[in-house]
């Protein structure tokens with residue numbers, strides 16, 4: 077008999093050689109139907125593989141990341157089986173699971189392949205899945221493995237086997253298809269109920285441009301047909317909300333190759349939106365005791381040598397800016413922190429002065445590979461809503477609580493209500509690789525966790541995920557489509573105070589090092605605006621809308637009345653515009669809807685006579701007619717956050 081420890085800590089006894097599937101069956105049949113694989117002593121295994129010693133076992137289903145990736149990797153085998161059946165002689169490279177779905181790199185020889193053939197492959201996959209072929213694992217010797225793929229004539233598998241040690245090679249077979257693979261796999265192909273091939277691309281064998289280009293086929297599969305439908309719907313919705321598309325349609329930002337890739341140009345409406353975000357946070361920060369500072373876009377090489385950024389960003393980053401002065405070099409700043417350390421040092425600080433909170437909307441530059449650039453989410457120049465808090469070790473918890481308040485205030489005002497906090501701590505097994513005293517680390521780690529608990533945050537703790545210079549708390553936000561984004565971050569730093577020799581005089585009259593906390597509720601304005609656009613599909617909260625109203629005169633006759641209204645609203649800090657075009661009112665309404673302008677004010681004869689406006693709200697329709705005073709009151713209540 078062997079002892080199996082389950083995740084809830086309970087221990088059960090089973091015959092030696094029991095499989096995870098049999099364990100699942102002994103618990104409940106319903107569970108067994110959903111088991112895709114198992115984690116045995118921390119390793120992912122086939123649910124059908126015999127367990128031969130005392131072990132900790134976690135059953136994996138579709139709800140586990142590793143369950144899903146086992147499902148998708150097995151689907152890559154299923155697709156390969158279908159391809160081999162449909163196109164005999166196809167050779168296979170590698171077929172891993174990816175974040176959503178899987179791909180397989182294949183060599184069709186001289187055959188042209190296009191996505192027109194997807195349907196036939198999908199049908200074949202479903203046909204094979206219905207026969208519930210088992211995935212059978214078989215250890216093989218290196219010689220046998222080579223013999224098998226030599227016979228089959230698959231040079232890619234032979235190339236892979238070359239690097240594998242004898243004794244560690246396994247084959248997996250389902251139906252008529254055998255693959256070189258270390259596994260694990262789902263019990264049988266019958267778990268796959270829905271298939272969609274997504275796209276086809278070229279991929280060099282082993283990523284080497286001097287080698288053959290294979291055909292990469294991407295696909296995704298699900299254990300329920302309804303999940304595929306939902307997934308495709310979500311993709312469609314994500315496409316509609318793509319911030320690159322909406323950014324163009326709503327005239328928020330643009331890119332120009334002449335200016336440079338990855339360097340966003342904020343158009344007037346985008347700049348107005350950005351300005352509002354900045355004002356909003358600046359006001360909140362002023363209330364929370366932050367002081368605004370301004371620092372230059374470049375810094376002397378010595379600054380970054382001191383901070384360590386030169387070593388980190390130096391070679392791969394932008395090149396130095398030379399001056400007529402022999403040997404003098406400047407760099408575009410990759411971070412604001414070093415500049416802020418120098419500001420801290422401009423005068424002596426006492427324990428009574430702390431915390432010092434220095435804030436800056438600081439623009440930084442980092443060289444991202446051109447292939448990595450993506451709309452506003454991956455750019456080469458961006459503005460962080462940065463601040464650095466310099467405090468005493470005993471103030472870390474209180475400062476964290478205050479920053480959490482600020483981040484939650486931001487989320488609430490912008491409609492993000494689904495988030496968790498990820499707390500990243502030291503790897504307790506490997507304390508030597510972190511800078512800073514044991515005592516300070518223990519203090520800060522406890523402080524962060526207590527602060528998160530007292531603020532009632534939903535938290536996950538990740539051991540070993542802390543930076544070498546300090547623990548941190550990141551906010552992971554779910555958007556309206558359920559996609560996860562990392563937004564605000566709060567990070568303790570023991571490194572920079574050391575490197576810059578920052579000090580304060582303690583109550584003991586001795587010199588001490590302050591703790592530095594980096595924090596950015598938005599992260600960067602660029603990335604935040606991108607996430608916000610996709611979250612609200614371009615329908616910004618009213619207070620943030622670059623244009624809050626548009627006045628639509630029914631004809632030229634009512635333009636004066638429209639102008640009078642517009643001036644009155646602008647006097648109350650409500651901004652918008654008038655549609656002076658010589659168009660039918662229906663057309664004007666439609667165009668305003670496309671631009672997602674929150675309020676449309678229609679004025680014609682009746683309105684002008686009664687000194688009123690007919691109000692339409694975007695996405696809601698007609699709100700009826702009201703006096704301009706009533707409208708102002710409504711809009712001001714809505715804008716106040």
Ligand SMILES: [Zn+2]
Nearest residue numbers: 248257258259
């Ligand atoms: Zn495999």
Ligand SMILES: [Zn+2]
Nearest residue numbers: 412413464594
């Ligand atoms: Zn920083």
